Amino acid sequence: MKIFSVLALALSVAACATSPGQTSREDPYEDFNRSMLEFNLAVDDAVLEPASQAYTAVTPRWGRDRVADFFGNLGEPVTFVNDVLQGEPDRAAETGIRFVVNSTVGLAGIFDVMRFGGMEGHDEDFGQTLAVWGVDSGPYLVMPLLGSTNPRDLVGFGVDRAMSPTNYVVYSGDDDEDLAIRSGMVILNGLNARSRAQTAIETLREQPEPYIALRRTYTSQRDAEIRNGQTDPNAYQDLPDFDDF
Amino acid sequence: MAHFIKTIAIAAGVALATGFSAAADQASENYVRVNANAALDTLNNPELDADDRRAEFQALMNRFTDLERVSRFVIGRYARTFSDAEFESYLTAYSRYGLATYEAELDKYRGEEIEVTGSTDRNDSDSVVETVVRRASGDLPVRWRVLKMDDGNYQVVDVALEIDGNLLWLAIEQRAQFIAILDRSNGDAQELINTINGMTARLEARAVAQRTDASNAIPGATPQSGR
Numbered sequence: 001m002k003i004f005s006v007l008a009l010a011l012s013v014a015a016c017a018t019s020p021g022q023t024s025r026e027d028p029y030e031d032f033n034r035s036m037l038e039f040n041l042a043v044d045d046a047v048l049e050p051a052s053q054a055y056t057a058v059t060p061r062w063g064r065d066r067v068a069d070f071f072g073n074l075g076e077p078v079t080f081v082n083d084v085l086q087g088e089p090d091r092a093a094e095t096g097i098r099f100v101v102n103s104t105v106g107l108a109g110i111f112d113v114m115r116f117g118g119m120e121g122h123d124e125d126f127g128q129t130l131a132v133w134g135v136d137s138g139p140y141l142v143m144p145l146l147g148s149t150n151p152r153d154l155v156g157f158g159v160d161r162a163m164s165p166t167n168y169v170v171y172s173g174d175d176d177e178d179l180a181i182r183s184g185m186v187i188l189n190g191l192n193a194r195s196r197a198q199t200a201i202e203t204l205r206e207q208p209e210p211y212i213a214l215r216r217t218y219t220s221q222r223d224a225e226i227r228n229g230q231t232d233p234n235a236y237q238d239l240p241d242f243d244d245f
Numbered sequence: 246m247a248h249f250i251k252t253i254a255i256a257a258g259v260a261l262a263t264g265f266s267a268a269a270d271q272a273s274e275n276y277v278r279v280n281a282n283a284a285l286d287t288l289n290n291p292e293l294d295a296d297d298r299r300a301e302f303q304a305l306m307n308r309f310t311d312l313e314r315v316s317r318f319v320i321g322r323y324a325r326t327f328s329d330a331e332f333e334s335y336l337t338a339y340s341r342y343g344l345a346t347y348e349a350e351l352d353k354y355r356g357e358e359i360e361v362t363g364s365t366d367r368n369d370s371d372s373v374v375e376t377v378v379r380r381a382s383g384d385l386p387v388r389w390r391v392l393k394m395d396d397g398n399y400q401v402v403d404v405a406l407e408i409d410g411n412l413l414w415l416a417i418e419q420r421a422q423f424i425a426i427l428d429r430s431n432g433d434a435q436e437l438i439n440t441i442n443g444m445t446a447r448l449e450a451r452a453v454a455q456r457t458d459a460s461n462a463i464p465g466a467t468p469q470s471g472r
Contacts, residue, residue, distance in 0.1 A: 208419075209423075211425075228410075239417075240417065
């Protein structure tokens with residue numbers, strides 16, 4: 001499959017480069033991607049949005065915030081590892097402190113007490129780590145259910161999932177029961193995340209070209225995340241001329 | 246995932262860093278400071294009814310932005326392929342869409358102020374003015390692309406929102422979407438006009454609903470907190 005050959009190509013880029021890998025603006029799989037976006041929006045329409053609305057109806061905002069804090073805390077070990085892999089000791093220390101304090105004082109992460117105390121969290125993932133190591137993104141992709149990505153981020157997603165401690169925690173000792181608990185957590189996290197994205201998804205649907213809007217925003221936002229939220233120092237250099245048309 | 250979804254939401258909601266060099270063109274900064282705050286003053290003026298506010302806002306926007314230049318920019322090369330009649334129809338639709346956007350979205354900024362924090366000259370006639378909208382929910386960095394015209398006047402041609410380090414220039418984003426529509430319809434002007442009119446109709450319906458909600462509200466009632 002083309003996707004896997006592109007993926008292999010993306011990962012074969014020399015990882016010794018010192019500058020972050022480029023994010024491709026090319027879109028050779030546009031037809032496939034548009035079909036997948038259409039599919040994802042149809043699934044959202046038929047299943048995710050109604051489920052999210054039902055969840056929102058029975059879960060007050062306070063409760064949804066606690067669920068978000070809880071799952072955010074569970075993601076901190078992955079962020080920590082990626083901070084280390086990116087050679088960011090200060091950010092790694094910050095993540096480590098947040099995880100320890102929120103897991104204890106914050107009652108297993110239900111309360112992000114460190115944010116209340118002024119230390120905001122940040123997200124790092126293996127896709128960003130690959131970019132910091134100099135791996136180019138490869139072309140834009142939309143995957144079924146997963147949504148916007150690219151070969152670099154797709155690999156990163158798999159690595160992050162594999163290294164997440166939640167996969168290895170033994171809850172009851174019974175494999176079937178543990179699988180049910182893990183599945184329940186995935187569903188709860190997904191429902192909660194979907195409920196928080198309601199306005200954004202409505203806005204996306206209202207765009208004149210939702211596919212283009214999503215592709216451009218995903219690409220530029222990933223670049224910003226790789227820069228750890230710093231604006232591009234050359235942001236004004238490539239602005240187009242308004243007199244050409 | 247959450248970051249870029251949030252970016253879309255905030256960018257479209259406004260619809261309408263800073264390691265750069267310090268203030269370069271004082272006149273551009275003054276232009277943005279005076280006119281952006283005048284627009285907010287229009288929103289904040291309790292003596293204006295909805296129709297007056299709309300008329301005043303439209304006049305202000307006509308002075309503040311070079312709508313025809315922007316309308317040409319957002320269709321790129323198709324500005325040269327549209328017939329005069331098609332371009333006129335498109336410009337009419339685009340102007341109406343612009344006003345509907347302001348009406349539907351800018352009310353959210355009632356009571357707020359814009360503070361100029363710096364600027365960068367790209368060249369003698371092209372500057373980016375950096376501002377912050379002071380909001381109760383948190384500051385929103387906004388940048389304005391200001392061109393100096395041949396007659397010495399200034400015009401705003403684009404606005405950028407900075408969200409978590411991501412600069413989104415609204416005209417540039419709109420251009421990408423409009424050109425995609427035209428590319429996929431073999432440059433059919435009517436296809437784009439219909440799309441724009443559809444967006445305008447949705448915005449106008451939303452504005453009507455907001456006015457209805459406002460007129461149904463009990464005077465003096467305490468607003469609900471939270472979103």
